[in-house]
Amino acid sequence: xxxxxSLAGGFGDVLTPMNLMWVLIGAFLGTAVGVMPGLGSAMxxxxxxxxxxxxxxxxxxxxxxxxxxxxxxxxxxxxILMNTPxxxxxxxxxxxxHKMARGGRAPQAxxxxxxxxxxxxxxxxxxxxxxxxxxxxxxxxFGPGEYFALALxxxxxxxxxxxxxxxxxxxxxxxGLAFALVGVDQSTGTARYTFEVPALFDGISIVVxxxxxxxxxxxxHVAGRHGRAGGTELxxxxxxxxxxxxxxxxxxxxxxxxxxxxxPFGIIPAGGAEVPTFxxxxxxxxxxxxxxxxxxxxxxxxxxxxxxxxxxxTAGSAMGALLALGLPTSATAALLLATFQQYGMQPxxxxxxxxxxxxxxxxxxxxxxxxxxxxxNLPFAPLWAKLLMLPQSYLYAGITVFASLGVYxxxxxxxxxxxxxxxxxxxxxxxxxxxxLAPVLIAVILGPLAEYSLRDAMANSxxxxxxxxxxxxxxxxxxxxxxxxxWTVYRRLRPPAPPEAVAAEQQERVGSDR
Amino acid sequence: xxxxxxxxEGTRRTTPIAGRGEIVVAGLLLxxxxxxxxxxxTMDVVGDGGLLGPQGAGxxxxxxxxxxxxGLVRSALxxxxxxxxxxxxxxxxxxxxxxxxxxxxxLAFTALIETVGWLIMATVxxxxxxxxxxxxxxxxxxxxxxxxxxVVQITFSGMLGLALxxxxxxxx
Numbered sequence: 001x002x003x004x005x006s007l008a009g010g011f012g013d014v015l016t017p018m019n020l021m022w023v024l025i026g027a028f029l030g031t032a033v034g035v036m037p038g039l040g041s042a043m044x045x046x047x048x049x050x051x052x053x054x055x056x057x058x059x060x061x062x063x064x065x066x067x068x069x070x071x072x073x074x075x076x077x078x079x080i081l082m083n084t085p086x087x088x089x090x091x092x093x094x095x096x097x098h099k100m101a102r103g104g105r106a107p108q109a110x111x112x113x114x115x116x117x118x119x120x121x122x123x124x125x126x127x128x129x130x131x132x133x134x135x136x137x138x139x140x141x142f143g144p145g146e147y148f149a150l151a152l153x154x155x156x157x158x159x160x161x162x163x164x165x166x167x168x169x170x171x172x173x174x175x176g177l178a179f180a181l182v183g184v185d186q187s188t189g190t191a192r193y194t195f196e197v198p199a200l201f202d203g204i205s206i207v208v209x210x211x212x213x214x215x216x217x218x219x220x221h222v223a224g225r226h227g228r229a230g231g232t233e234l235x236x237x238x239x240x241x242x243x244x245x246x247x248x249x250x251x252x253x254x255x256x257x258x259x260x261x262x263x264p265f266g267i268i269p270a271g272g273a274e275v276p277t278f279x280x281x282x283x284x285x286x287x288x289x290x291x292x293x294x295x296x297x298x299x300x301x302x303x304x305x306x307x308x309x310x311x312x313x314t315a316g317s318a319m320g321a322l323l324a325l326g327l328p329t330s331a332t333a334a335l336l337l338a339t340f341q342q343y344g345m346q347p348x349x350x351x352x353x354x355x356x357x358x359x360x361x362x363x364x365x366x367x368x369x370x371x372x373x374x375x376x377n378l379p380f381a382p383l384w385a386k387l388l389m390l391p392q393s394y395l396y397a398g399i400t401v402f403a404s405l406g407v408y409x410x411x412x413x414x415x416x417x418x419x420x421x422x423x424x425x426x427x428x429x430x431x432x433x434x435x436x437l438a439p440v441l442i443a444v445i446l447g448p449l450a451e452y453s454l455r456d457a458m459a460n461s462x463x464x465x466x467x468x469x470x471x472x473x474x475x476x477x478x479x480x481x482x483x484x485x486x487w488t489v490y491r492r493l494r495p496p497a498p499p500e501a502v503a504a505e506q507q508e509r510v511g512s513d514r
Numbered sequence: 515x516x517x518x519x520x521x522x523e524g525t526r527r528t529t530p531i532a533g534r535g536e537i538v539v540a541g542l543l544l545x546x547x548x549x550x551x552x553x554x555x556t557m558d559v560v561g562d563g564g565l566l567g568p569q570g571a572g573x574x575x576x577x578x579x580x581x582x583x584x585g586l587v588r589s590a591l592x593x594x595x596x597x598x599x600x601x602x603x604x605x606x607x608x609x610x611x612x613x614x615x616x617x618x619x620x621l622a623f624t625a626l627i628e629t630v631g632w633l634i635m636a637t638v639x640x641x642x643x644x645x646x647x648x649x650x651x652x653x654x655x656x657x658x659x660x661x662x663x664x665v666v667q668i669t670f671s672g673m674l675g676l677a678l679x680x681x682x683x684x685x686x
Contacts, residue, residue, distance in 0.1 A: 185568040188561045193553040223612035393649035397640045417624040433535040451571045
């Protein structure tokens with residue numbers, strides 16, 4: 001098999017002391033930001049993006065993908081022990097996980113979640129290894145029309161279909177699209193919306209936008225909430241972190257079900273792993289109801305196993321969509337795309353041909369990262385929980401310093417810092433009004449692709465709009481999009497959400513407010 | 515820290531904006547549309563860009579911004595009273611002093627980084643943000659900030675070759 005020999009080559013590239021160190025650093029940082037509420041892997045990558053100027057591409061990508069997976073390993077720790085999910089992706093795990101911890105089974109809950117995350121990552125990465133090259137081959141026939149459809153699909157999916165409120169999603173998308181327009185037009189050389197400021201001719205740097213939106217916006221949001229959130233208590237995790245045979249037999253099917261729910265979601269621009277984790281939680285709950293003695297509500301191990309596996313499976317297959325199609329399906333994936341672009345590489349069908357070595361090394365690193373993360377998380381989860389004792393004031397002060405460092409170091413330009421302050425303020429206003437931030441990043445990164453492929457498609461066809469829907473792939477994508485919109489409309493016209501979903505939403509607010 | 519939630523009870527209903535934060539977002543979108551339209555009208559177009567040209571995408575985004583802004587205003591006006599009250603309660607319960615302190619730290623850093631230099635400004639910003647977030651031990655905040663700023667200066671300037679302005683300390 002072609003893939004296996006390429007992958008073996010990838011392992012050969014990664015198994016050097018230096019690269020193994022980057023795997024370890026990535027896994028470490030990822031777990032740390034995952035454990036801490038309010039910090040996500042997207043913010044961690046954004047803060048480290050300026051480092052790409054001093055690192056070689058493989059090292060940076062290895063480290064960032066370790067952070068990407070690690071964030072999903074660590075996020076359940078705080079949820080299980082403190083009932084405050086580290087990220088929105090861990091909310092579904094928290095329901096049953098915290099109840100398990102309250103019932104004295106904290107080590108088992110942590111182990112179930114770590115193994116679940118591991119299984120999800122490994123299964124999804126294996127699928128990527130076998131199917132991504134095929135997907136990339138298919139995508140080599142893509143012309144501007146297909147790319148425009150793909151970008152439009154991502155825009156609509158992330159802003160309306162997945163978002164709580166389509167209007168708010170679209171508002172975020174509009175801001176992102178506008179930021180992407182600033183700078184010199186690639187095809188004519190016209191300066192656009194630069195207002196005679198030379199620093200803007202190259203456009204607004206993706207580093208500035210992501211750091212401002214994710215880090216500065218978050219710090220301001222936390223400041224606004226300071227002294228308003230209630231206290232929480234940490235349940236100590238004592239005893240063996242191993243699962244008994246019976247527990248393992250109950251968790252295994254849930255892990256596999258969770259992983260299979262998660263995989264397809266990685267390819268859809270659904271804004272990350274929130275949707276599949278909840279879907280998996282609901283599935284496990286339905287299955288539990290058929291038992292003689294339903295356990296959900298009292299700390300069911302399946303309720304931890306399913307969502308964790310689903311979350312990491314989504315992250316794994318999202319990597320496949322990113323590498324093969326150049327389509328980022330979550331904020332972190334969008335930042336990984338930006339990282340590739342920083343090095344002059346364009347994820348998508350040609351990446352496997354042009355930068356094959358790096359791609360396979362990256363995939364090999366993903367397997368290693370999953371193993372390292374399992375080792376870091378299985379026995380040491382209680383130690384990670386100690387991170388939660390770090391004073392919030394120092395944590396966010398440190399984030400502010402690193403945010404400004406990253407932005408200033410990219411261009412040594414005061415204009416970038418001014419933009420950072422302004423965009424941070426905008427992100428603060430958006431968060432206060434429940435406007436999602438992920439569409440901003442997706443729009444900034446895919447905006448230029450959408451614009452130039454539309455203009456190319458028009459130029460190639462002599463301004464015939466029919467060219468946009470002239471191939472089976474474009475027709476398929478637009479049909480899928482129409483179905484998604486129809487489903488959204490249907491969902492909104494239905495009677496209000498059941499109490500459970502409302503509770504979940506409130507939980508999410510608590511989580512994101514911290 | 516600032517006034518408790520209950521104190522906001524009387525003032526909450528006075529402005530028509532209260533509990534309708536969407537209007538702020540809508541306003542920002544309209545400003546954005548205005549900037550795009552102004553940019554398009556004053557743009558010095560070079561060469562032939564085809565049907566859409568360099569301005570086409572700008573017009574599309576401007577129209578989108580106006581439509582979304584109108585939608586947001588409509589949904590804000592149609593918001594039922596209980597939802598409005600809940601939203602107003604949340605926004606009244608904001609620690610503005612902390613927000614302004616943190617933002618002030620950022621602005622000071624932005625304005626003075628090149629004249630005063632990294633070491634001093636990063637320390638000042640760290641201490642400002644930590645203090646703004648409720649840590650009242652000023653001396654310790656400054657110390658921790660200074661250590662962090664120094665470590666960053668040494669690793670980034672010394673080892674990775676990234677230029678950070680030395681400012682006042684460099685001239686002395």
